[in-house]
Amino acid sequence: MTKSQHRRGAESLPRVAGNGLIDRRVLLSQGTAIAGAIGVGAATGAAAEPLANDPWSLAPGITIPPYGQPSRFEGKTVRTLTNPKLEPRGSAARTPHHLLNGTITPNGLHFVIARGGFPDIDPDKHKLLIHGRVKQPMIFTVEALLRYPMTSRVTFLECGGNSAPLYAKDPIQANVQALHGLVSCAEWTGVRLSTLFEEVGIDPEAKWFLAEGADAPSMHRSIPVSKAMDDAMIVLYQNGERINPSNGYPMRLLLPGYEGNMNVKWLRRIKVVDGPIMAQNETMAYTILLPSGKAWQFFYPQEVKSFISHPSPGMTMKGPGFYEISGLSWSGNGRISKVEVSADGGKSWALAALQTPVLSKALTRFRMAWNWDGSAAILLSRATDEAGNVQPSRATFLAERGQPRASPPVTAFPMEHCNVISSWGVSAKGEVTNVYV
């Protein structure tokens, strides 16, 4: 195929929105069409280096280790830490979404927020106490919980403060790890909380319980009993192995779709109580101050959101041509029903392909084919969930929450539950930045 035939082929693919977005069906069912039409480089080929055997093809490799680690060439695929020396304050570790693909977050890269480091818990000494408004207070050991019928579900966890940098007055120039790195997704396995509540004989009139960790600050939150009876779990496994220590080993509470902080790690106590306990983390923190001076409290589900991870700020495009735009979407209110992508700053939109299976309250990857013509572009993604909630524009969000007064450090949480549409500018040079539209 000559270069001119190659270009004609690319142009023959169906355009579905401005600035070169290509019908998602080419990703779903016409892979050969892409290969044929867009091809891979010029068929004539410049003089290439002769193919040679590299050293690893000429000698035996390395002993397979008992526990495998990523390639030594992937050393940049790590979490960023806000408190690497464990000074007397909280710590956050953010997921490098710009370096990952798929939807499941490896355990060592799952985001963490901890108030006082993570506790080094001996599972044989750990106990879970359930008491309060129950017929019989009980202790559950780890060994005991491992005997219960288990259930698994894939679900995202997201800090209430994730994406808060997008509330800053001016666009903060940072990558998606800094902007959106406090969301991750794993397959969690454990025991339904309702099973244990039935065993201890929860007061049928009780409406609230509190969950508390075994960490140094004994982090605790109030949670509606209705959530316990719906889909709450006490989980012991994360992506098939026992929970990572920084994510709650030996057990954590899992409240699918709810604000991350409520999914109490290192869970050691559940007390069924008369009403919300008014913990520091549900009065001082995790409340949203509105322009009126009043603050929202008990804002539980993480609302519908998406962002484009490829390409994203900090990356540089490798010249005009075919790209797969891809990113992550999720909703604490159920499944993602659609994600739309724009390459012209929101003037026109096209439906992205959703990677199946699309699971409720789980990260869902979307993909969009794009032929970048090398001119400036603005990439957006807009998710809608099965309840009909649509991810808001920044302007819509600010109309309700109020105008930002400052651009705080990227690690600050100036506005929790921020789910505005992300906008990535692509310059003619191919540089990708965070912009507001």
Added chain:
Amino acid sequence: MSTFETRALSVCIAVAVLALRTGAAVAADAPHFGQPISAADAAAWDISVGPDGAGLPPGSGTPAQGAVVYAEKCAACHGDKGEGKPNARLVGGQITGNGPVVKTVGSYWPYATTLFDFTRRAMPWTAPKSLTDNEVYAVTAYILRLNGIIGDNDVIDAKTLPQVKMPNRDGFIPLFPGKH
């Protein structure tokens, strides 16, 4: 006893035995691996304090007593008078107006009981749960005093703490139940 009564009784016994057996079968067929613990034994871990004061222990403290504890255990992180730095500011601040929002115990926290609860469970950061209940009451009193919420001679204890009306007590709109 008539034949009818005898028969009725035996039916009752049969039903009762069946119910017992069914109950036993249900118990054995479901996992019941929790170990009963008395409410008294559970109390050792029960450190949560509700907004009505439920869970507050015996003891008391005054602002003057709290100033001593604060200087030794809290000031390094929260400033000599709660002005903050390197960590959270505890005193003053504002949440309305055109200036920056500064959430503190005085400007934002709706319940004084939360101050006791959080201090007892989580502070000081390097040695949480090391303060005595009297010390926690005293530090609570001192921080409330620094915010001008109580007087110099007020005593904070299980009875007085829940009665402290915080300035932002009515500043919150619960979204559950309701919107979510």
